[in-house]
Amino acid sequence: MxxxxxxxxxxxxxxxxxxxxxxxxxxxxxxxxxxxxxxxxxxxxxxxxxxxxxxxxIGDCPILPKSQEAADYIKLSDESDRVEYIYNCYVGTIEQLSDVIDEKSVNLTYAY
Structure with a gap:
C-alpha cells in the first residue's frame, strides 16, 4: 500500500x-x-x-515482564500464585496489545 x-x-x-x-x-x-x-x-x-x-x-508495544524480580517471584512462589501471576501478566499484556492493534487498524482504515 x-x-x-x-x-x-x-x-x-x-x-x-x-x-x-x-x-x-x-x-x-x-x-x-x-x-x-x-x-x-x-x-x-x-x-x-x-x-x-x-x-x-512501531510505537509503545506492551511486553511481558522480563525483569529479574519477576523471574525470582515466579521461581520462589508456589504453584497457584505462579499460575495466577503468569495468567495476569498474559491477560494484561494481551489487553494492552489489542488496544495498540486497534489504533493501528484505525490508521490503516483511514489509509484505504
Whole structure:
C-alpha cells in the first residue's frame, strides 16, 4: 500500500509537470475545477500515505515482564500464585496489545 501511494504521488507530480500549461492556467471555470480536483487528489493521496506510515510505525508495544524480580517471584512462589501471576501478566499484556492493534487498524482504515 505504501509503495503504491508513493508511486501515485510521484505520478501526480509528473502529471503536474507535464500538464502545467493547462492545469495552472486559470482562465476559464473548467480550469479552476481541474485545478481543484487535482489539488484534492494530491491532498487525499498524501493523507493516505501519512496514515499508512502511522499504521506501520512501531510505537509503545506492551511486553511481558522480563525483569529479574519477576523471574525470582515466579521461581520462589508456589504453584497457584505462579499460575495466577503468569495468567495476569498474559491477560494484561494481551489487553494492552489489542488496544495498540486497534489504533493501528484505525490508521490503516483511514489509509484505504
Amino acid at each position: 505504501l509503495s503504491f501511494l508513493t508511486g501515485l504521488i510521484g505520478a501526480l507530480t509528473i502529471y503536474s509537470g507535464y500538464a502545467k500549461d493547462t492545469l495552472f492556467k486559470l482562465e476559464a471555470p473548467l480550469n479552476y475545477t481541474l485545478l481543484g480536483l487535482f489539488l484534492f487528489a494530491i491532498f487525499y493521496a498524501v493523507c493516505a500515505w501519512g496514515h499508512s506510515l502511522l499504521a506501520i510505525k
